[in-house]
Amino acid sequence: MLITLYSxxxxxxxxxxxxxLEEAGLQDNVDVVDIALDDALFSRYGVTIPVLSIQNHDRNVPELGWPFDTDSLKTWLTTNKLG
Incomplete structure (x- = not known):
């Protein structure tokens, strides 16, 4: 599982x-993407970062947008069978 952190x-x-993500032990599974380097990403996430996303080809996994805390992160991971 690779989690993308739009930042x-x-x-x-x-x-x-x-x-x-570090506290959850997921830092090795995180790809930090700088939205400033991509016009399309900046347009999409410019005022909503940080946003977490997971690429899952089997199904659509909803993104998790800020604000979130440890509990909502765990819920997101569990709901999507990732944690």
Missing amino acids: TEGCHLCEQAYRL
Whole structure:
């Protein structure tokens, strides 16, 4: 499982989101994507980061947008059978 964290440099909320992923022991499964490097991603996530996404070819997994905490992260992972 690879979790994408849509982020950008200097985003303190994104840093908090990454720490939550670390606390959950998922840091090795996280791909941090800087939205500032892609116009389409910036247009989509520019005012909503941090956002977590999972690529799952079997089904559509909803993204988890900020604000989220440890409990909502665990719920998201469990609901999507990832945790």
